[in-house]
Amino acid sequence: MSEAIAVKNLQYAYPSRSGEDSAWVFDGLNLSIEQGSFVAVLGRNGSGKSTLAKHFNAILLPSGGSVWVFGLDTTDEAQILEIRRTVGMVFQNPDNQMVANVVEEDIAFAPENLGVPSAEIRQRVDDALKTVGMYEYRTHAPHLLSGGQKQRIAIAGVIAMRPRCIVLDEPTAMLDPQGRKEVLDTIERLARENGITVILITHHMIEATRADRVIVMDERRILADGTAKQVFSQVELMRSAGLGVPNTTELLYALNQAGYHLPLDGLSVQECAQTLRNFLGEPGGNATCQ
Amino acid sequence: MLKDITLGQYFPGTTLVHRLDPRTKILMVIVYIVALFLAKSYVSYALMLAFLVTAVAISRIKPRALLKGLKPLLIIIIFTAVLNLFYSGGEPLVSFWVFTITKEGVINAFFLVLRIMMLVMGTFLLTYTTSPIALTDGLESLLKPLKKIRFPVHELSMMMSIALRFIPTLIEETDKIVAAQKARGADFESGNLFRRAKALVPILVPLFVSAFRRADELADAMECRCYHGGQGRTKMKQLHYARGDFAVLLVGALLLAGVIVLCHFGL
Numbered sequence: 119m120s121e122a123i124a125v126k127n128l129q130y131a132y133p134s135r136s137g138e139d140s141a142w143v144f145d146g147l148n149l150s151i152e153q154g155s156f157v158a159v160l161g162r163n164g165s166g167k168s169t170l171a172k173h174f175n176a177i178l179l180p181s182g183g184s185v186w187v188f189g190l191d192t193t194d195e196a197q198i199l200e201i202r203r204t205v206g207m208v209f210q211n212p213d214n215q216m217v218a219n220v221v222e223e224d225i226a227f228a229p230e231n232l233g234v235p236s237a238e239i240r241q242r243v244d245d246a247l248k249t250v251g252m253y254e255y256r257t258h259a260p261h262l263l264s265g266g267q268k269q270r271i272a273i274a275g276v277i278a279m280r281p282r283c284i285v286l287d288e289p290t291a292m293l294d295p296q297g298r299k300e301v302l303d304t305i306e307r308l309a310r311e312n313g314i315t316v317i318l319i320t321h322h323m324i325e326a327t328r329a330d331r332v333i334v335m336d337e338r339r340i341l342a343d344g345t346a347k348q349v350f351s352q353v354e355l356m357r358s359a360g361l362g363v364p365n366t367t368e369l370l371y372a373l374n375q376a377g378y379h380l381p382l383d384g385l386s387v388q389e390c391a392q393t394l395r396n397f398l399g400e401p402g403g404n405a406t407c408q
Numbered sequence: 409m410l411k412d413i414t415l416g417q418y419f420p421g422t423t424l425v426h427r428l429d430p431r432t433k434i435l436m437v438i439v440y441i442v443a444l445f446l447a448k449s450y451v452s453y454a455l456m457l458a459f460l461v462t463a464v465a466i467s468r469i470k471p472r473a474l475l476k477g478l479k480p481l482l483i484i485i486i487f488t489a490v491l492n493l494f495y496s497g498g499e500p501l502v503s504f505w506v507f508t509i510t511k512e513g514v515i516n517a518f519f520l521v522l523r524i525m526m527l528v529m530g531t532f533l534l535t536y537t538t539s540p541i542a543l544t545d546g547l548e549s550l551l552k553p554l555k556k557i558r559f560p561v562h563e564l565s566m567m568m569s570i571a572l573r574f575i576p577t578l579i580e581e582t583d584k585i586v587a588a589q590k591a592r593g594a595d596f597e598s599g600n601l602f603r604r605a606k607a608l609v610p611i612l613v614p615l616f617v618s619a620f621r622r623a624d625e626l627a628d629a630m631e632c633r634c635y636h637g638g639q640g641r642t643k644m645k646q647l648h649y650a651r652g653d654f655a656v657l658l659v660g661a662l663l664l665a666g667v668i669v670l671c672h673f674g675l
Contacts, residue, residue: 177628199634207632214622215629219573223541226644228633239644261576275633 122188122283122315123174123205125149129182130169143169143338146183151317153188153282156309158318158329158346162360166338167319171285174317175205188282203232206276208286212268213261221263221271222247222256228279239278246274249312250304266297270304277308283315284308290325302328323350323364327385334359351382366390418539424652425467425537430546432653433534439660440530443667444523452670453522459663460526460533469536477532478525485524492517544568549647562638570626578619585614 128147143166151157161167172178173185176192185192187205194201209215218224222243229239247253250270260268269289276284286305290298306328309316318329326332332349334342336359342349350356350363353371357363363371366387370380384393420426425433440459447453464471478485498512535543548565555561586596589610596607 175632177631199636202632202634207629209625209629211625213577214625217570217573217626217630218541219569219576220539220541223644227630227635230642230644231634231636233640233642236642236644236646239642243644259576260573261580279634 120153121150121186122153122155123149123151123317124186125170125173125183126186127183128170128173128180128185130173130178131181145338147338147340149333149340151315153315154313155331156306156316156318156329157331157333158320158326159333159335160320160323160326160349160361161335162321165335165359167335168287169338170335171207171287171317171319174283174285175202175207177207199232203279204281205283205285206279206281208269208272208276208284208289210288210291212265212272212292215272215275216260216268219259219261221252221258221260224260224271225275225278228275232279242278242280246278249277249308250274264297265293266300269293269297269301273301273304273308281314283317285317285319287319288321289318290320290322298325321361323356323361327364334361336360347383347385350385353382417536419469419473419536420539421468421537423467423537425463425533427650427652428656429647429649429653430538430542431550431647432649432656433538434543434546434550436656436660437531437534439664441527443664444527444530446664446667446671447523448671449674452667453519455663455666455670456526457522459659460530463533464529467533467537469533473536474529474532478528481524481528485521488524489517489521492520540572541569544572545643545645545647562641566638574619574622577622578615581618582611582615585611 125147128144128149129142130144131142147170149170159167159170169178173180173192174187176198179193187201190197190201190204192201216224217227225243225246226239229242234242243256244253247256250273252267252270252274255263255267255271260271263271273284273286273289284305289305290301293301302325305316305318308314316329318325320326327346327350329346332342332344332346333340334349334356341359342352342355350367353363353367362368364385366384366389367382370382370384370390370393373380374382378397380393380397384390440456444456447456464474493509493513493516494507496510496513496516498510500508500510501514502509538546544565547568548561551559551561551564590596594607594610596604599607
């Protein structure tokens with residue numbers, strides 16, 4: 119099976135207190151995520167992206183339709199540990215996902231829950247810490263670390279389960295630019311070098327451009343789905359979803375509006391500069407700007 | 409301002425006392441307390457004191473740090489001393505107005521003060537030389553037999569370690585809330601006791617709300633990391649008794665036996 123996650127006709131409604139019919143969050147959502155891919159899910163607050171993410175490891179269960187992770191149905195009660203072990207999840211606030219007051223004890227938490235033998239836990243903890251570059255901090259207290267470091271510890275805590283897929287729900291929302299970069303670099307490395315399927319939930323379009331595939335959600339529906347270039351070149355659509363586009367696309371779009379016909383897919387600064395050079399008729403000029 | 413509060417202070421080290429299995433240390437403290445309450449005479453007190461002094465010396469904990477722990481108990485210690493001084497019958501030494509100080513009173517007061525001080529210092533030695541995590545692990549392991557009568561041992565130790573983990577986080581949060589309320593003109597420093605207590609409400613309400621939200625998120629995060637109670641759970645760091653632990657436990661047994669024998673012979 120080459121699908122990591124398959125969402126089939128997903129329906130979901132938050133349980134209502136009065137027992138009356140509550141509003142559907144999802145009404146027939148379909149989505150398929152390839153194994154080993156790096157996918158960003160982009161959307162503004164309330165677009166349903168976090169609710170969708172919680173279906174990927176059976177924290178929420180569908181009211182109708184089904185969600186399959188690596189061939190397992192999330193409604194299968196007997197497989198719940200296997201599902202959660204396979205699809206790890208990292209949340210927004212690193213403080214609220216740590217259970218122990220020593221870094222290595224915290225990372226050992228998941229393998230301990232899984233009943234892994236002691237010697238192997240030690241190995242997994244060390245490996246996970248090295249993967250996120252936090253090995254030197256293994257005996258520190260988490261509350262003395264920076265936000266970016268804490269979030270990397272949270273990621274290591276999930277890696278220690280040896281998952282095949284990691285879902286990160288706005289992992290950088292509470293971090294400063296430095297911490298944000300640390301965490302994104304770590305995430306990208308996991309996807310590119312460790313072959314883990316990564317699903318990054320974010321409302322930050324620059325973060326989304328790092329992914330192989332960008333899924334844009336609005337009003338609890340999938341609005342656009344494709345590579346970053348394909349998605350961001352649909353400027354009007356992105357704006358209707360309450361999202362901006364990267365500055366580079368914004369510039370090219372503004373030039374387009376002014377009557378210059380430029381392709382909109384120059385996403386990075388280099389690509390954008392190249393597009394402009396090509397347009398100005400500087401043949402094959404090497405983009406040397408920073 | 410609240411960051412200075414230390415709970416269950418721990419001084420890291422590598423001495424024999426630090427390296428002992430936490431279970432050994434907990435058992436030793438229990439033995440020590442029992443022996444202390446059995447001790448009745450100068451000889452047995454001398455034995456107990458010798459044990460405490462040796463343990464402190466090996467741990468390299470500064471006696472000053474231990475004495476500092478007695479400070480909050482000063483009033484209780486003085487109160488017991490004074491009470492015993494005047495209210496023990498026997499041969500009067502000094503007498504004025506309605507008060508009589510007896511010889512027995514002086515002896516009783518002296519022993520009681522010594523007992524309280526040694527009790528506190530002995531238990532403090534445990535928390536000073538054992539990390540909170542080792543302490544909860546040790547407690548969980550020692551209480552394991554209670555699982556048979558459905559006592560929630562694992563849940564209890566999990567709650568303890570999560571509480572320890574969140575103390576600094578919640579203290580930080582309290583600092584932030586205090587600052588935020590001060591910025592809106594809240595006054596925590598003036599007024600009588602009642603007013604000041606009332607001024608704490610705008611701190612406690614947001615603190616509780618946020619603590620519940622944190623608990624909710626933590627529960628989700630724990631579930632995502634496959635937490636499903638204590639069943640089938642393993643430990644990264646397993647506790648095991650070493651040769652030193654057996655030696656120390658033997659010393660403890662001898663101490664208790666010695667005090668019981670001394671007590672039996674009325675010494």
